[in-house]
Amino acid sequence: MDQRLSFVTLAVPDLEAARRFYLDGLGWEAALDVPGEVGMIKVADRVVLSLWSEAGFEAEVGPIRRGDGAIPLTLAHNVATTEEADAVLVAAREAGAADVRLGVARDWGGYSGYFTDPGGFCWEVAVNPGPIGQEVLP
Structure with missing residues (x-):
């Protein structure tokens, strides 16, 4: 198996709210947008963020586990400077x-x-001065 990640799929409780947040609010562009079902956003070379309605997710993958606290996952958006990080958070x-x-x-x-999207998924906005942090910058 190749060492790579192709899709990150988030099962969202309100697909339209997620769409408004990512597309209208953050200004990202959809690569595929099927209202009520799924939205896909190319977030990097050969990496897609997929926003999938919970109903569609559960029909294919299985029941979603729920509970108190944060979802044990963060998505990260790395930038080069603290000023850029602050601007993204704003x-x-x-x-x-x-x-x-x-x-x-x-x-x-x-x-x-950090910020939390409408589906409760946590994003880290980071400046990582180490070699691995520099490697992920455009």
Whole structure:
């Protein structure tokens, strides 16, 4: 098996709210948009973020497990500077992110903040000064 990731699929409770957040709010462009079913956004070379209605997800994958607390997953958007990170976090807030935690210097030497999309998925916006952090920048 090749070492790669092709799709990240988020089962969202309200596909239209997710669409408004990512497409209208953040200004991302859909590669595929099937109202009420799925939206796909090319987020990197050969990587797609798929927003799938919970009903469609459960029909194919199985029941969604629910419970208190944060979903044990973060998606990350890395940028080169703290100013860029702050600007992304402000844009997420303006797009309707429910929970925005502003960027702060981290013990690991970087800088990061978080926002939560309408489906409850947490995004980290980070400046990672290490080699792996630099490798993921455009």
